Amino acid sequence: MKSKSTSPVPGSNASRRPSKLGDMLAQKKIDEARRLTPEQRLRVALELSDAAAALHRACSKKR
């Protein structure tokens, strides 16, 4: 029989001690996203993706 995981998030653990600081940081990210329009969020994602790709290229060429 297929067992069902109680937590679908990899690395998460039901016995993990919740961090108020971690929750605060996560909430800050949500609040910042709420202040942007969907257009602005999409533009930020395009810029972040450019930066991530540039970082990947730079690290790949360093060997």
Added chain:
Amino acid sequence: MFQEALAEILSRLVTAQSRGLLSGYALIGGFAVSAWGVPRATQDFDFAIAIDQADPQALATFIGGRYQAGEPDDPLRGVVIVSIEVGDEPISLQLVCLPSPLTELVFKHTETLSVLECSVPVVSWQVLIILKLYAGGPHDLLDVRQILKVRRPQTKDLQDIASMAEAVGVLSEWKEVHEKL
């Protein structure tokens, strides 16, 4: 790079539509999650497409990609896989043919965003949640939670999502997420 790629993709899709090779397209995947949730970097573009009676192989040829049909029991009907060259860098594009009920939902609920002088049809956040529940992976469920946190859905939104979830067979997945909210 991604901005140029998006402009190029939209140009090809507009032309393909004008030639009758597809009847609609809408941004889904990571960039749509960013539009409705918390912005994040991603590696590729995913669009849902409606092709009606058109030939997906002809679309793939025109777009410069290859079409791969899903197996009979695959949750996806097929996908056109394209590599868009921007400068020297290839960027992946997936044009996803969803099952009919999901395709209907997607194209009944799109919003056009204006980004960098491009008009980008994006699936609504409510239907994006349904697509993520349908995909069902751990990261998809994280995306659902983040979208809900950013959107702060009203009772009517939650009812609409439940109704759509029931229509496409992901109601139990939705209830599980909703209970944890």
